[in-house]
Amino acid sequence: MVWSGARKRAQIEREFMAHVFVHAEGLYRYALRLTGQPQSAEDLVQDALARAFDAFERLRPNTNHRAWVFTILRNAFISTQRRLGREQELEDPTILPDDDAPTALDRLAHAGDGYRHGFEDEVLAALQALSEQQRTAVVLCDVEGMSYEDIAAVMACPVGTVRSRIHHARRRLREVLDAYARGKGYGRLDEAV
């Protein structure tokens, strides 16, 4: 026995699972890069999915569900950071000062203490040292494989800004990782990966 109203709701739930929840793994990866903590990442994904479901019925046809739900997650993260007074970690640096390098290298110095082996820890630690804007751009591009256009939709900025953020993020990552690799006796990152 089925409620006719419930039939409609069941259809909505099925569509939500098929179009939005299906991105849970990517959302979790992205949330992990934003928060740096598995529990915080899980909470953030759960919050984003709940917000997405509440708004799901009002979506226009042909919505890019993936970019949409990533946008929700990012906005939820930014709201939390602002509430905690951590806005400065969100913004792009206007220049890339060298005196940031020790901070990033400090992170790298502890990166190998985790459970993973190989160079992943160092790369992730270097990622974590980027501003949120650069990190989001490069993670959505390189980890999630999003187009610049989709990333621009998630970040609510022009495609040209995405291009610039990815370029600067990679330059910064190479600086940090090259410095780390040299400290480990390699010539540069290329020889370590």
Add this chain to the structure above:
Amino acid sequence: MKPCDTVRSLLSALVDGELAPLESIAIRRHLSQCEACHAELRATERLKVALHVAGTSEPLPDETAGRLEAAMQARFAAARAEARASRRWLPLAAAAVLTAGVWAAWPGEHARGSAPLAIAPAPLTLDDAVLARLVAVHQGGPSKAGPARAALRDALVAFERLPGSFITPEGERPRVVQVSYADCDGPGNGSSLAVFSADRVRLSSSVDAALDTKGVFLEVVDGVEVRVSLSGDKVFVLLSDIDPIDPSSI
């Protein structure tokens, strides 16, 4: 800016496949002639791969996936409960307005089986017993008892009589254009239409199965053809007298 600087500022976009075709051609031409820039390209490609490998090195743990799914199911259940609660009074209000309007405009003596019924708070289960009751209403039962009795329980938004031509001769699913209150076109050849708010109706398993597979539930009860169909947020029950002389006209 030197050509190499310009090229290097575009290497990321080249690696990501985000350059316009003409830009790509120009950059690749430079790369074929500049060893340093070509080395930069290789380094950018390696970094991209390293980022992808590192970024995907922590898969979503099964336990986390399970908790996320459970949280969504809880959210779904809460939304269902909220929807039911918010809709509970809407049909009542709609029915009150409709019933008041119908009865105010009702022209004296009521035709057979043409009594509008009010809604009871409990949802109506559209099973064989209720369909039989609707057939009885169609055949004149409630009109004899008066509207007060009819108002006791059924979740009818409207219950009306329509001309026989309302049913398509091919027996297709009836198309409900609007709810209206037409007189019956004569004994033995009338049709009644009950329109339910779908949120207020439960479907029996046989009706539900028929709607799922054929889009319409069709049954003959006491010489009355009963058609149940679903459209949007309404359930339509069309009751039509079968011509006793020509059963093939069903």
